Amino acid sequence: MLDTLADRLVAPGYSKWGYRLRRRSWPADDPKPGALRAGLAVVTGAGTGIGKATALGLARLGSAVVLVVRDQAKGAAARDEIVAAVPDAVVQVRLCDLSGPESVRRFAGEMVAEFDRLDVLVHNAGVLPQKRTETPEGHELTLATHVLGPLLLTDLLRPLLAASPDARVVFVSSGGMYTQRLHADDPEYREGEYRGATAYARTKRMQVALAPLMAARYASDGIAVHAMHPGWADTPGVAGSLPGFHRLTKAFLRTSEEGADTVVWLAATSPAPRSGQFWHDRRERPAHVLPSTRENPGDVTKFWTRAKSAAGLPD
Template sequence: MSLYRNIVWFINGMREYTRSGFENASKSFAAKDLDLSMVGRSFMITGANSGIGKAAAMAIAKKGGTVHIICRNKERADRARDEIISASGNSEVYVHVLDLSESRKVWEFAEAFKREHTSLNVLINNAGCMVYQREMNSDGMEKNFATNTLGVYILTKCLMPLLEKSRDPRVITVSSGGMLVQQLNPGDLQTERAPFDSTMVYAQNKRQQVIMTEFWAKENPRIHFSVMHPGWADTPAVATAMPQFYQMMRDRLRTTEQGADTAVWLAVSHAATAFPSGLFFQDRKPVSAHLPLAWTHSSQHKVKVFMRRLENLAVAVKPLEMAVTS
């Protein structure tokens, strides 16, 4: 019975994730939720040179917000910045070059940002990757895990003091529906034991993002945390990472603006913070982070083991001079 219900849920979910699913959901959106000025508020968005990240940066810049875009490639980042400024008329858009897969450099960037800026109102963890084969970064970390999980952990943890002293601080993480088929596995974070399947590794990383969000929400009540599923959007990342899926679904994929809508809503609206911190959102409403009757729930013990191992890995790659002064 549970298998049948999950199959039905998945079929219905497929429709919900598409462009038509967004169009149907948007009929109940309140336009006033996004009819706000963001002048005087600062936002950091990772992976903002294209796709959902760029669409979110564009939407926020049009509302007058100061936007810090974090990208791996300076040339593409500069091009995105120029396009955002041109379309929004807002010159408060700043480029920062950072590869989130390089764990040590994430520490260095976040610490430097804290020294140079007095406030940060919103962090949107959007950058992600799906590396097909098991590759290691310069710190000896598996690249998918380093980017999607450890990079998000280090960046968020390091910026929390800056967020906490800012007005109405928020952290939004862009996850994926793939995590619905994964239970947290703290015993093999870098896929050293199991066969390497990039799709499942990515889905496990996205489950880890949900667990981190829930944990942070309990531990840091001054910051509003949320995690969201953008649906299936027509982005360069999807076209590159899942070419067969992209070709099959391209006519039904959401636009990047539709994919970014809930992240923007979570970042700017008053309605978003009326919900408790730590929830999983899709199309501006909280939804379950598990399939009906699913086996993907994690015990508190597993969560604590996962967070402790994340912290140990983060400390292991922390630059020596930072470890000495902290």
Template sequence: MSGSKTGWTSTDIPDQTGRIAVVTGANTGLGYETATALAAKGATVVLAVRNLDKGRAAADLIVRAHPGANVSLQELDLGSLDSVRAAAAELRAEHDQLDLLINNAGVMMAPRSTTADGFELQLGTNHLGHFALTGLLLDRLLSTPLSRVVTVSSLGHRFGRIRFDDLQSERRYSRAGAYGQAKLANLLFTYELQRRLEGTDTIAVAAHPGGSSSELSRHLPGVVQLAFRTLEQSTEMGALPTLRAATDPNVAGGEYYGPGGFMEMNGYPTLVDSNRRSHDPQAARRLWDVSEELTGVSVPA
């Protein structure tokens, strides 16, 4: 790999001066590490967060570690389409260009609940909120040379199925099943977005962190948490696939990055494969149409 003997690390991130990056869920965990690394390399980073107090604390930490870092806050609750629309409007008013949109925020295997709009929480937050945000910001990305949309998926996509007959898990709910569906949706969205971006300067890329010690795992059953912890890696390492997808000049649209170690649970970031279901163009188009209908956002690609 480029830049180091061990593998691609944050030291391989090219200079980001002059670039504007929006990172969702950036106040903690993987999002925080992603935002910190981009700010350290000179990017103007917008922490798009639900809790502004936690966001301010994260921004203070970044600036303390990297004096002169350009960090700002944007209130964003991906579980509320009203909040997504308001955030997009404020971001558009503030920025004429947008180089990076990193769809990082997520909910993992939570007990069943619904978003403000009545969507199942994991699908609504992980997929539909990001689908709407991307659509509402896409013209800013399209008008910015070499811009990227990076969406964070998960190894969990492998046990996911898009249940079009029960998309909101109203008839039957399992934490793992709903999470897998949402993470599979992230990949179907990325690949379909890339198809629609062909011929433009903007690309769509996906990444996953492997097993990373973030707050996301707090809803896992105890025995699963124990197994998870034996293979997990730090959030700094877990953020590297996202950072590579966002900044490596050799990345191509429609690619998927994850850890290169055992079972993709840990290790330095490399190009990885997603499962066959994630590459079903018919399912991707159908999910796209349903997502537009549910969110009321028509993505102009």
């Protein structure tokens, strides 16, 4: 009851205090040491923040990790930090811009050519533009980065994921998605005044709406799909994109490692969590808390069809 109350009140549940209170009951629930030994994980947006913390957590559990970044220098620095903390870690850095389908296809082709299987795929890469920006393909940037790119990458890596005995895909969403409904008729945010934070929250809502559909799409291959939100974490992305929020809440923000905890848990805990659900602090959470954000099945189907087409996925 206290957990649910803290979650609904937002600030107590999303802050470092919510994490640290819940953490007291978790020791027996922690992934076993070496849970991912001999495995392979891909983490997008792994140069800083929650992505880097996730990669470190997976490496500590024995997984080889591919850091997917847009900035080679940040990726190399993150790799050095992870290897310094886990000296026997196997860590690679690969360049890929999730907003560009050619970049996604190139990266996925490299992975398929080099590896026989993939156990964990974490979609963490994110952007928060201050003004509406389109990719060369004509898609709004947050949609391309948070939705279309991950959809395409997951589908292209499907053969590798299917080769794993327990493949898991994790979307790092945001608690901000609770403020937004699914805009099935305007996924590109062409209508109304554009706000970067709103675009971010809208596409994070889309990720949560897609998780059950992707879980069903890949169930026959034994691939689980999860969505989660990390609470409020003190990351370079938050500080740079939301300076006012960061300034007001800095004393209450989680560390990147605390924000990444549920991602690592979803990737490594046993038995495997239920596929297609939405998680925060190792517990299933409702996808909606406001009646105004609830979508009908027709909207979800419409959005799924549009998203697959825009991402270039086969039916």
